[in-house]
Amino acid sequence: MADPPLPPPDPQFVLRGTQSAVHALHFCEEAQGQGHPLLLSGSLRGLVHIWSLQTRRVVATLDGHGGQCVTWLQTLPQGPQLLSQGRDLKLCLWDLAEGRNTIMDSVHLESVGFCRGSILAGGQPRWLLAVPGNGSDEVQILEMPSKTSVCSLKPEAGARPGMPMCLQLWQADSSPRPLLLAGYEDGSVALWDVSAQKVCSRIACHTEPVMGLDVDSQKARGISGSAEKALAVWSVDERQTLQVRRTHQLTNPGIADIKIRPDRKILATAGWDHRVRVFLWKTMKPLAVLTFHSSTVHCVAFAANSLLAAGSGDHRISIWSLYPRT
């Protein structure tokens, strides 16, 4: 290790023009498949911008949330359809095919919190959607596109975990049963068996609300970040029990979002301290601290070609190319 460490990297390029804080980011492979994905960003003022990464310009702007913050963006695997969740208590399903941008459908949400939804779609026409539910601590599971409510996951009587803060639907490689990971306001992460409507396991990983989590379904391991100064890595074993494997201390408190790269090599966290941190997923070795933004970073997203995007309160979206896949 005689070599001096590499200098901290610079962003590959920066997207400006949202004119308000960026709260949601999502990469979407372009239908034509030219290799340049589109980047979707949701802003505090309720607009969804669609960016071409080739021209680095806005391709289209969607306005469907009445000026309220867009908190979650997700495209569906089966077609050019976009889900956007806003704080106007609406979840819109957009049709983006052939240059259209019309709202096909919308779901009325009950919760006013910041909790982002989650989907489980395996390419079939029917898919599951998890959104924060009616009561303050409920999670609602819908079957889409029929919008039929499958169930409502309510913690048992004694537990008072507070509001759900982040959701992740997933399916372990071993079993076909859909599972839901939910991070709660009291800092705990719970694993729900959706079909049985019961909590398989719940662990208290943090002392502050869980702000973001992501899961690696192959290894059955996940990571969560909260308002405190630590990340927690946990795993799910065969009996569907959660177990904290390790924690990682950070320099400054507050994690807004966590994403594991699709190739499961590295992960990125969006920090309240204006920085994006990159870790090696296998060992949690810190790899880089990306300092570019001058305000809280609200969201990070990885593209399939391993680009990393970070959206921040300083109205800018930075795009990074880190440790490209070989």
Added chain:
Amino acid sequence: MDPELSAVRLSVQEAVHVLSSSEDGGHILSTLGSLKRYLGETENPALPQEQEEFARIHFSTCLRCLVGRLSPRWLGLLPGGQLEELCASFFLKGPADQAFLVLMECIEDAAGPSFRLMKTARLLARFLSAGRMAAVLEGQCQRQAEPAFPLLQETLLARVVGLPDRLGNRLQRENLAEFLPQNYFPLLGEEVLRALQVVVDSLRGGSDCAMSFLSQVLGKACVLGRQKETLRALVPRLTALTQGNGLWQRVCWRLVECVPDRAMEAVLTGLLEAALGPQVLSRLLGNLVTKSKKARFVMTRKLLFLRFDCTTPMLQSLLGYLAEDSQRRPLLVQALKELLETWGSSSAVRHTPLAQQRHISKAVLICLAHLQAAELQDCRAELLASLMAGVQTHLDSSLPPVRRLGMVVAEVASARLHPEGPPLRFQYEEDELTSEMRGLATPRPVADRPSEAGLSVAPISGDTPDNGTVGSDGPQARPGGSDSELDSDDELVPCDMSGDTELKSSKAPAYVRDCVEALTASEDWERWEAALRALEGLIFRSPAATREVSVELAKVLLHLEEKTGVAGFEGLRQRALVAVTVTDPARVAAYLTAQFYALNYSLRQRMDILDVLTLAAEELSRPGRLRRAQQSSPAPGPRPGSAAAPAWRAVVEERLRSKTRRLSKGCAGQGPAAVPNEFSAVAGCFFFPLIQRFDKPLVTFDLLGDDQLVLGRLAHTLGALMYLAVNTSVAVPMGKALLEFVWALRFHGDTCVRRGLLSAVSAVLLSVPAERLLEDLPDELLEARSWLADVAEKDPDEDCRLLAVKALLLLEKLRDKLLPPSST
């Protein structure tokens, strides 16, 4: 008279007559043959009595006669070099001492280069290579029966040892390789060894021998500075021979004992250098140190205290030798006491060169390593007393190496003298010297108890692998480490994460006044720190606002204390103070210089004042400073914290330049515009208040007393201010005042102060114009010159001597400039 002996005389006289006059080869041959009978080499030798008579009285006459006849013609009387061979046989076979003396005599008497001289020199070389020198030495050893003839012995001694010099003088460029000192002295060493072998053999045979001649030869060779060559051949062989052989050891002891006093030091130094370790030395010297007064003086005083050119291994052998034997151990204890006393004496610390202090410190540490706890216990009080005094004086010294020396010795010595107490720990930077010195202090295993040493080592070595396996088990057993998949795919290289610091929430003040307020009143430490960090940039950006509060700000900064562990606090505070001083030099300098002599400041603060004044003066006097400041001031955009701004500006300017086509190269390529030296106007405000009051002691601050560290720093600062005031009109009065200051303090005892004064003198010589120096300060210059010459010659400190020489060179240059060399 005995008829036989007179017969010998008659035949010799006849033979000499023949040899000196005859030109007939056959006649000469037969005459030589008849003489040869007396050497006892022929088939019908003469009677032993006759032989002895011949050897004693007539041999040298014959040899002289032979040497006198050496010429090409004479040697050509018989064919095939028979005569030459025959002559040579006389020199090589007969009594060696006489042959040697005759040869040397002949060589020395030769008037100039001649055939005879060369022949004789060749003969001498043959004499040496045939090992006859051993015979010369042996002859002197066995001359016990008859009373030694001192004059002869002395002549012989001078010839034996002085051979290379004499031959070199005589033969000049024709000198033979055998006679060069680097070849001759090893030979002499070997011959001494051979003579010693004969001595040992004859002692075994029961006959007496005198060794004083050998000792004298050895001593004289060493006094001539040929220890290395002579002993290089001798010592390794003696080391081997004395191993387990009592007779050889005794011979050896006797050999060194008989060395004359004046040569003792040279011989002992040579032996110490050549011998490997205390055991060998002990075998070679025996209890010499208790027997010979001179040897004791050399070994326990001179080598330990004064000869600081001795290497550490030599010191180790010497003290190890003292520790080897119970009779010598009291000397070691005594030496330690005296060493510690010298080590602790304040006069020694002040007046001896650093190398000598280092030497003594090493000797102390080695002594401590050799002494047992019980021995130390007996004189603990005494040792502790001198140690404590010594630590005090060392720590008081203004030279960092001396202080460090004091710390190392104090740590080690207190651990040995006071093993039960809590260990003393100083904070000093580790370097080669300190680690070497601490290595000296670890007691080496006692040699006469090897079994115990082996035992004590064994369990340790047994333990280590256990520890190792425990350590290597660790990562495997560690829970939650890497998962079961251990495929080490491409390990991603981490980037530099040094920038990942804690985010400061509170905002830095934006105005100088806010900073003052935050630094004085704020209980919010984050704000306090942010204010300190922002201050320098704010001062440079708003000089006008700074001038309004400059003195107040300087006061706040001067009294600022580090309350929280702010990284780089000292640097931040100093830079801020310098910035204030530069922005409003006259008033702040007046304030700072007044505070320098005020009550109730710590030495640290006073030294800070001096540092700040120097740095500010440097900043003010730097050419082009003004323009740079003006350039950066009208751009309020880039924050001082963002280091990227200047780079960005440079890039843009570069791009502008490359895109702009200039039709004519105007004044674009010129260097920096000439600007007035800002320090010129205020140099006096910096300088004179500082120099005025150094001799008026305060209750808390006495520059001429205990606070010499500050005095040294003051002298340096004044020198620096003088140097920075070059080309200003105030330089002449400043130089005059500074020379007076130097004159008043020139015999100061502290090295640091003297260094400061010397650099101040150099600054005066550099800054004051030469003409003005000669016109206004001729007397001061003369006085300074004689003082400098004195320092350059006599000062114990090397740096002082160097500085004095530099100042003298400057004076020389000055003279050359004023007086062209042709007129002098």
